[in-house]
Amino acid sequence: MGFFGTYLYDGDKWTPHDNDVRPDLPGPWLTVDIHDSDIATISYSPADPGTGVAYIGVTPRIYFDDETASAPTDVAREAEGLAAWREELGASAVISDDLVDFLAEDEAEDWDSDEDSDDLADTEVFVEAKVVEFLTALSLPVPDDLLRS
Template identity: 60%
Template sequence: MGFLGTYLFDEGRWTVHQPAEQAAIPEPWLLVDIHDSDIATLTYRPAGPGSGVAYLGYTPRTYSENSDASAQTDVVREAAGLSVWWAGQRGGASDTERSAKEAN
């Protein structure tokens, strides 16, 4: 068994959060839920051009070999959503900085 942990980033700081529980606070926030060291679900608000959910490592559908375990992931869309979220936390990063984050 690997590492398990759920953390909420809000107002510039990280706090421990309850697993599988959405943040009930005003936006913006980022919730990182790490499952067994192989899957990290990033839930972010506001979602911007993304869906508001991205994965690091495996997606649940790949990890469990079950297409019903999660929706299909549009990596380009989520990279755009996360880069817009990141830019908002920085007080408005330049388009060049945001594009660089989106590409990585």
């Protein structure tokens, strides 16, 4: 069984969060929802110029093999949205090109849930490890649970 957890960053700290509840905060926020160590949904507000939702690992469309599981992804747009979100916090700017490689696209050829993981890096096996690197690239603290996983 993989790792499951949902966390909310309110611009200051991380707290556990219910993924079914949209944060009601006055300022910028970001949530990370990790599902079974395979997929992480990153939701953020404000979202412009992105949509406010990005994925790490694989997208729901690929994970569930169902085109209706999520909207099509545009990683360049979401990387720009996340970089703009980071600037909204009033902290150092992040270049969207530095975020693109973290984000999942709707392409299945690179993902095989049955692949032998012995020869792969942790970030290729456990999405929570890739989330830690993503949050570090955003110059954000990391939720304690992810540091222990």
